Amino acid sequence: MTTANTDVVDVREDSRKAGRYVYVTAIVLLCAWVIVPLYFLLINTLSSPEAVNAYPKSFFPEFDLGSLTFFANFAGILTALKNSILVAAMTMVMSIAIGAPAGYALSRFEFRGKELFRLLILLTRAFPLPLLALPLAVLFIRTGIDDTVFGLALVHTTLAIPFAVLITFSLFSGIPLELEEAAWTLGCTRFTAFTKVILPLVLPGITASAIFAFVISWNEVFAAAVLTIENRTLTAFLLQNLDTSPLHLKFAGGFILVVPALIFIFAVRKYLFAMWGIANR
Amino acid sequence: MAVIEIKNVAKTFGSYQALHDINLTIADQEFMVLLGASGCGKSTLLRIICGLETASEGEVWIGGRRVDHLPPKDRGISMVFQNYAVFPHLTVFENIGFGLRMQKMPDDDVKRRVERTAGLMHIDQLLSRYSGELSGGQRQRVAVARALAMEPDVILMDEPLSNLDALLRMEMRAELKGVLAESNTTAIYVTHDQVEAMSMADRISVMHEGKIVQAASPIEVYRNPAAEFVAGFIGNPPMNFLDATPQGGGKYTVAGHSFDGPSAANSNLQFAIRPEDMKLSDDGLQAVAKVVEPLGAHLLVTCELDGKLFRAILDSEMQVKPGDVLKLAPMPDRIRWFDPATTLAVA
Ligand SMILES: Nc1ncnc2c1ncn2[C@@H]1O[C@H](COP(=O)(O)OP(=O)(O)O)[C@@H](O)[C@H]1O
Numbered sequence A: 001m002t003t004a005n006t007d008v009v010d011v012r013e014d015s016r017k018a019g020r021y022v023y024v025t026a027i028v029l030l031c032a033w034v035i036v037p038l039y040f041l042l043i044n045t046l047s048s049p050e051a052v053n054a055y056p057k058s059f060f061p062e063f064d065l066g067s068l069t070f071f072a073n074f075a076g077i078l079t080a081l082k083n084s085i086l087v088a089a090m091t092m093v094m095s096i097a098i099g100a101p102a103g104y105a106l107s108r109f110e111f112r113g114k115e116l117f118r119l120l121i122l123l124t125r126a127f128p129l130p131l132l133a134l135p136l137a138v139l140f141i142r143t144g145i146d147d148t149v150f151g152l153a154l155v156h157t158t159l160a161i162p163f164a165v166l167i168t169f170s171l172f173s174g175i176p177l178e179l180e181e182a183a184w185t186l187g188c189t190r191f192t193a194f195t196k197v198i199l200p201l202v203l204p205g206i207t208a209s210a211i212f213a214f215v216i217s218w219n220e221v222f223a224a225a226v227l228t229i230e231n232r233t234l235t236a237f238l239l240q241n242l243d244t245s246p247l248h249l250k251f252a253g254g255f256i257l258v259v260p261a262l263i264f265i266f267a268v269r270k271y272l273f274a275m276w277g278i279a280n281r
Numbered sequence B: 001m002a003v004i005e006i007k008n009v010a011k012t013f014g015s016y017q018a019l020h021d022i023n024l025t026i027a028d029q030e031f032m033v034l035l036g037a038s039g040c041g042k043s044t045l046l047r048i049i050c051g052l053e054t055a056s057e058g059e060v061w062i063g064g065r066r067v068d069h070l071p072p073k074d075r076g077i078s079m080v081f082q083n084y085a086v087f088p089h090l091t092v093f094e095n096i097g098f099g100l101r102m103q104k105m106p107d108d109d110v111k112r113r114v115e116r117t118a119g120l121m122h123i124d125q126l127l128s129r130y131s132g133e134l135s136g137g138q139r140q141r142v143a144v145a146r147a148l149a150m151e152p153d154v155i156l157m158d159e160p161l162s163n164l165d166a167l168l169r170m171e172m173r174a175e176l177k178g179v180l181a182e183s184n185t186t187a188i189y190v191t192h193d194q195v196e197a198m199s200m201a202d203r204i205s206v207m208h209e210g211k212i213v214q215a216a217s218p219i220e221v222y223r224n225p226a227a228e229f230v231a232g233f234i235g236n237p238p239m240n241f242l243d244a245t246p247q248g249g250g251k252y253t254v255a256g257h258s259f260d261g262p263s264a265a266n267s268n269l270q271f272a273i274r275p276e277d278m279k280l281s282d283d284g285l286q287a288v289a290k291v292v293e294p295l296g297a298h299l300l301v302t303c304e305l306d307g308k309l310f311r312a313i314l315d316s317e318m319q320v321k322p323g324d325v326l327k328l329a330p331m332p333d334r335i336r337w338f339d340p341a342t343t344l345a346v347a
């Protein structure tokens, strides 16, 4: 009787240990999956061009700015970087300017077809960009906004808007209607209640969704490559020069692309968790 | 300081009629309580007066001015919400001064007004805190102070104490009554708690299924319920009902005994009596005790009488056991009669 009991306990203990082992391994693997390439990117960016092209590779960076200097001096890179920032900034402003009011309307008003509207917003993400690229290019050429920063920002805005709407929708929904109603009874119009009460409360979240829009645009390569020729963004520029550019340029470029995205996403992770419905601490 | 007149107000949500033809006049500086079970339309009526909801029909007048087309801010009202609705991004000071700032009142005046109102509500120590740093009771005080600081003609309150625990609620009840009496405002106070209603109101409007069944002073509502619903709703426990059959000549038979009743009616009626309005007497109605609950101040006995549940409140010194036969004599001047056809009181 007693032995049987201890056996059961042992088995349970064993399976718990095994479960824990699998769990830890999975986490380590997942982290490695993300971190190892980033680490190699870092090493190669912070090493001299010679070291990057040499073999065997070092596991530690030299902290040599040679590759980055080469990158900065490479013809067209700085213009591409500037374009990237411009397009992303425009995308950020436009997607919030359009997305936030839509999110507010979705959370505060009842109207016919509301559910369908929410579904449609998501469906825009199901439409593959390559399919749109050709007609878009034709349309852009006809209207004369092909190969412009603004034209590309328009496309990126359409990519970012669904997220902007859904994030702001959940932000506004999280603010009790009573707060707004209290403001109305205290002398506010709908508009001043929004600016004095709702806006201060959602501003951090709006900032997060703006940054997310920025990152979407910053990382986007397909539309950028198809719709621009002279005014390339950094992603499109690097893609274009993929065959011809030296290895250290690719590493430095990759690094410059990844780092802002990483920093921004890290800064707003709380809101992205909230958006995907994952409870954060 | 304003009279409120509600004229023929009705409200439908889709196909659901939440309010039916409400007519009510609330006197200047009166403390009116809207009392009713959850879902009877109290909040809807209050929100129509406030301007947060539009009536489907009817008119709302405040201080001799028709207001039903005006936004809340132009009605001379303030509102206290059930969930406090204290702005989380502002300090207590800025919360109380919020409405004054919207009126562009000079800083000095805002400061004076906020400090005075905060003093009234005993929160002058909390002015620099945020709502996250306050207890429920303190938040409620901020919400009331914010409404009072506006010095409105009318203050509207929707179950302002229902989120507080029992002891705090009792304390706030008395305090709120005192503060409001001093402020000279007309008040409408929504609650489902009859003790709150009885203790605070100048007048109670009892609501049931979107209608006002009775609007009268607390004691009148208690002593002379206008309808069976009120009699069965007010009082803890509420009135007892027994079937009465007419003998003619204003006499009725109730559980085998003869009582003097309304002479005009000559049909089956409901005989009603409050549990505490009974004496033990040999010629009383025979009741069999079922459950005996000693409540300290008195003894609550649930009996069976004429095949119905019947409650009596007796002296706590009485020795009663389940199964005992009690002889309960209703006090004649406390007996009330209701017509089952209309459910209204008959005299
Ligand atoms: N916005 C609304 N849409 C649909 N029905 C509503 C709405 N507001 C209230 N109701 C309904 O009207 C009735 C009365 O509600 P309410 O006035 O909130 O009751 P109370 O405050 O007395 O509990 C309820 O049955 C409620 O479901």
Ligand SMILES: [Mg+2]
Binding pocket: B042, B043, B044, B158
């Ligand atoms: Mg209510």
